[in-house]
Every structure is written in structure tokens, then in C-alpha cells.
Amino acid sequence: MNKVMLVGRLTRDPELRTLPSGKHVTTFTVATNE
Structure with a gap:
């Protein structure tokens, strides 16, 4: 299993x-600054 940590805001539910x-x-989109 791969592990990824993302920091940002969800753009939708x-x-x-x-x-x-x-x-x-589970599918989701994340907005980040970097």
C-alpha cells in the first residue's frame, strides 16, 4: 500500500x-497552493 499526505481544501463533497x-x-478533488 502506498501512502500520500496532501494538505489543501476539498473543492466539492x-x-x-x-x-x-x-x-x-472514494473520489475527491483537492486544491493546493504548492
Whole structure:
């Protein structure tokens, strides 16, 4: 598993989906200054 730390603001509400395999995926966009 890879780990990433991002600091910023969410530009919209996160979107939670469930894949056909049963795994959960969250999609979100982040605005940063750097």
C-alpha cells in the first residue's frame, strides 16, 4: 500500500462508490497552493 499526505481544501463533497467486487472507493478533488 502506498501512502500520500496532501494538505489543501476539498473543492466539492467526496463521492463514495462501491465497486462490483464489493470494495469501496472514494473520489475527491483537492486544491493546493504548492
